[in-house]
Amino acid sequence: MSASPITATTAVTSPTVLITGVHSGPNPSPGLGLARSLRRAWPGLRLEAVDYSPRATGLSAPEFDRAHVHPDWHGADLDAQCAALVSMVESTGGVLVPGLDLEAELLAARHPGHPGVLAPPPAAFALVAKPAERAAEVLGLAVPEHRRVEGIEDAADFAAAHGWRVWVKGPRHDAVPVTTLPELATALHRVRATWGGPALAQRHVDGVEESIVFAALDGELLGACAMRKTMLTAEGKTWAGTVEPVRGGRLAEFVRVTRWTGGGEVEVIREARTGERYLLEVNPRFPAWVHGATLTGPNLPARLVTAATGLPPHLPERAEADGFVRVVEEIPADPLPAPEHRAFPGSAAAKHPSAMPALSRRLAPARPRPAPGEPDAALARDVAAALPVPPGESPCRVLLRGALESGLDLLGGVCRDVAVATGVATRFAYSVKTNPDRRVLGAVQRRGAMAETVSLSEVRACLDAGFTGDRVVLGGPAKWWRHDGAPVDVGALFCDSVSDFERTVAVVEQGLAHTDILGLRLSTIGVPTRFGIDLSHPPTARAVAKALRTAGIRRIGLHFHHAASRIGAVAWLREFTDAISAAADLCARTGVRVRCVDLGGGWRPGTSRAELAGVLTRAVRVATRALGRPEQVLFEPGKVLAQPAMAVFSTVLDVRDGPDGRAAVVDASVAELPDWAGHPHRVLWRRPGADWRVLGPGDEAVLGRLCMEHDRPRDGLALPADLAAGDHLLFLDAGAYDASMSYRFGT
Ligand SMILES: *Cc1c(COP(=O)(O)O)cnc(C)c1O
Numbered sequence: 001m002s003a004s005p006i007t008a009t010t011a012v013t014s015p016t017v018l019i020t021g022v023h024s025g026p027n028p029s030p031g032l033g034l035a036r037s038l039r040r041a042w043p044g045l046r047l048e049a050v051d052y053s054p055r056a057t058g059l060s061a062p063e064f065d066r067a068h069v070h071p072d073w074h075g076a077d078l079d080a081q082c083a084a085l086v087s088m089v090e091s092t093g094g095v096l097v098p099g100l101d102l103e104a105e106l107l108a109a110r111h112p113g114h115p116g117v118l119a120p121p122p123a124a125f126a127l128v129a130k131p132a133e134r135a136a137e138v139l140g141l142a143v144p145e146h147r148r149v150e151g152i153e154d155a156a157d158f159a160a161a162h163g164w165r166v167w168v169k170g171p172r173h174d175a176v177p178v179t180t181l182p183e184l185a186t187a188l189h190r191v192r193a194t195w196g197g198p199a200l201a202q203r204h205v206d207g208v209e210e211s212i213v214f215a216a217l218d219g220e221l222l223g224a225c226a227m228r229k230t231m232l233t234a235e236g237k238t239w240a241g242t243v244e245p246v247r248g249g250r251l252a253e254f255v256r257v258t259r260w261t262g263g264g265e266v267e268v269i270r271e272a273r274t275g276e277r278y279l280l281e282v283n284p285r286f287p288a289w290v291h292g293a294t295l296t297g298p299n300l301p302a303r304l305v306t307a308a309t310g311l312p313p314h315l316p317e318r319a320e321a322d323g324f325v326r327v328v329e330e331i332p333a334d335p336l337p338a339p340e341h342r343a344f345p346g347s348a349a350a351k352h353p354s355a356m357p358a359l360s361r362r363l364a365p366a367r368p369r370p371a372p373g374e375p376d377a378a379l380a381r382d383v384a385a386a387l388p389v390p391p392g393e394s395p396c397r398v399l400l401r402g403a404l405e406s407g408l409d410l411l412g413g414v415c416r417d418v419a420v421a422t423g424v425a426t427r428f429a430y431s432v433k434t435n436p437d438r439r440v441l442g443a444v445q446r447r448g449a450m451a452e453t454v455s456l457s458e459v460r461a462c463l464d465a466g467f468t469g470d471r472v473v474l475g476g477p478a479k480w481w482r483h484d485g486a487p488v489d490v491g492a493l494f495c496d497s498v499s500d501f502e503r504t505v506a507v508v509e510q511g512l513a514h515t516d517i518l519g520l521r522l523s524t525i526g527v528p529t530r531f532g533i534d535l536s537h538p539p540t541a542r543a544v545a546k547a548l549r550t551a552g553i554r555r556i557g558l559h560f561h562h563a564a565s566r567i568g569a570v571a572w573l574r575e576f577t578d579a580i581s582a583a584a585d586l587c588a589r590t591g592v593r594v595r596c597v598d599l600g601g602g603w604r605p606g607t608s609r610a611e612l613a614g615v616l617t618r619a620v621r622v623a624t625r626a627l628g629r630p631e632q633v634l635f636e637p638g639k640v641l642a643q644p645a646m647a648v649f650s651t652v653l654d655v656r657d658g659p660d661g662r663a664a665v666v667d668a669s670v671a672e673l674p675d676w677a678g679h680p681h682r683v684l685w686r687r688p689g690a691d692w693r694v695l696g697p698g699d700e701a702v703l704g705r706l707c708m709e710h711d712r713p714r715d716g717l718a719l720p721a722d723l724a725a726g727d728h729l730l731f732l733d734a735g736a737y738d739a740s741m742s743y744r745f746g747t
Pocket of ligand 1: 431433434452475561563600601602603636637638639640736
């Protein structure tokens with residue numbers, strides 16, 4: 001190491017403080033705030049700015065005595081870049097306060113322990129890399145559920161499990177909120193293309209955010225303040241905040257354990273629902289709002305420089321307020337070249353003038369290219385039994401009987417688990433609209449399960465498949481559509497509105513319909529929906545009470561359905577609980593008893609037996625506590641059963657090379673896979689005559705046969721190196737809405 005220790009004399013007489021990362025924009029670096037804070041302590045201190053583009057606006061700020069533009073990170077030699085900074089520090093006998101975390105990490109790795117570089121040691125950077133579980137442990141905080149995602153299948157599975165309120169985060173920077181599959185695909189692509197390296201998916205936490213800024217030297221905490229954001233930019237960056245001092249506690253321990261040097265920021269969120277405090281991230285540098293903290297009293301940048309150089313502050317710390325706001329200010333500057341054109345909606349270069357994305361990509365490991373893998377034995381058997389398809393029948397949809405039967409096994413197991421746990425007879429009613437294929441209905445029928453329908457023609461399809469009327473549930477808003485007056489005999493009838501209930505009562509009273517259970521579908525209360533009756537709305541509840549009294553009905557069924565695959569199991573259970581408690585009020589007022597509770601469908605494909613039985617059991621307990629024990633519980637699986645039970649077989653027509661990599665064109669299309677934007681389909685590949693292989697995550701795409709831009713049934717795959725026209729691709733997970741909503745187009 002070539003460090004020259006700072007001698008007391010040079011430090012006290014004329015230290016220079018070098019500050020890097022001085023861009024001041026909507027998403028600023030801390031450099032300018034650091035300079036302002038240091039100026040408050042030492043009006044005459046020599047401050048020099050370093051950045052990597054003349055567009056880093058703080059370079060023109062009057063706080064700096066000198067500004068340096070170093071080569072940008074795209075092509076620069078990384079060793080030379082670091083050596084230049086260190087030699088500046090050594091030649092001035094001063095210190096460097098880095099404002100860019102990747103630059104700080106690089107410096108720490110290349111010049112570990114240099115006394116003039118006020119950055120944490122390399123091991124500290126490793127500890128705070130996302131998701132920073134070890135850092136959270138030391139700080140006494142939880143970490144939100146997360147998954148390191150290789151590709152879209154992984155990420156979509158995680159997002160569905162967390163109600164499609166998740167963040168995609170880069171290894172060091174960036175956090176993109178995501179609520180749909182297309183957003184997820186875009187975010188994964190953006191994070192990878194901008195920063196390199198794998199992305200992290202993390203559950204959203206609803207709550208109040210707090211940031212803690214601190215300064216430390218060699219593991220000793222020099223001070224810390226907590227800040228609550230009171231104004232945010234559209235990107236969620238701080239624009240105003242209130243600040244209060246914090247005592248060391250866990251933070252002091254964290255600083256000691258990591259032997260932290262320099263500034264840092266801990267971002268924490270307190271979950272509103274649970275009160276649990278979660279660590280969002282630890283930034284290995286001062287935050288951009290650090291000067292806001294200085295204005296409230298503690299001057300952490302000055303304390304750091306004093307501790308590192310021995311230079312006492314010329315002016316004491318002083319508090320001017322308990323908070324701060326930002327303002328925009330024009331300052332004189334040398335003219336910059338105008339941008340050639342205005343990028344839409346704002347280029348990365350404009351957002352990151354210090355070119356951290358370029359450095360991040362250079363430091364990121366190359367993305368591994370997974371070779372096609374072996375499918376598990378059950379899938380291989382299932383696929384072998386479903387094929388071959390007759391020549392000339394590509395593309396075509398095939399039934400995977402093994403997947404269907406194992407899905408039925410799982411649902412049977414769930415019924416038994418819930419019945420054992422709650423003491424209530426539990427059955428499932430397969431949702432016919434999800435996929436009305438006769439083979440699927442037949443398999444459900446043979447298991448003795450029920451069917452859930454939304455039209456009289458679906459009821460007929462069930463009777464044709466061998467169901468008796470008492471095993472059919474009829475619901476939905478259009479149940480009397482095309483009713484020709486012929487008697488209808490079903491096991492349960494659920495009504496979607498007060499008027500639907502009145503009409504259905506009339507149909508039953510006329511003897512045109514017979515049902516064991518007459519019931520109401522409850523709407524969600526906190527989640528918008530077009531379905532069901534909102535019993536938390538007093539006029540609606542009064543109308544229902546009146547209709548029940550008029551009809552002399554004393555026993556009813558209750559139905560609740562909202563897709564847990566969309567809102568997540570936690571929100572589902574909360575919505576169910578709220579709907580049931582509104583229903584319990586009605587029952588108490590009218591003296592009506594609930595015989596049957598139907599818990600609906602919308603369960604995420606891939607949900608395990610334990611998980612599904614767990615949620616249903618909790619729901620039955622909620623219902624039992626509020627309403628008394630029902631005689632019967634139903635639930636209505638659709639896609640959890642049907643989605644894995646069919647696949648679309650296709651033939652490769654063309655393999656093309658382009659600037660964005662290779663793509664395969666197949667004879668299938670989004671007409672056979674209309675739910676392409678709803679969930680990613682796993683894809684198998686084979687050479688004719690060879691075994692099927694599973695394709696892993698990558699950056700390549702499968703394009704459909706249609707002349708439509710959006711006909712890309714699958715993005716984000718690694719195609720096999722030797723893929724050729726005539727090979728076969730099998731799109732799995734095509735047995736739910738891909739089947740029932742498929743259409744004829746371009747054939
Ligand atoms: C569509 C539907 C289902 C099945 O939904 P999936 O998402 O396929 O599980 C169950 N119950 C009702 C009332 C439905 O409308």
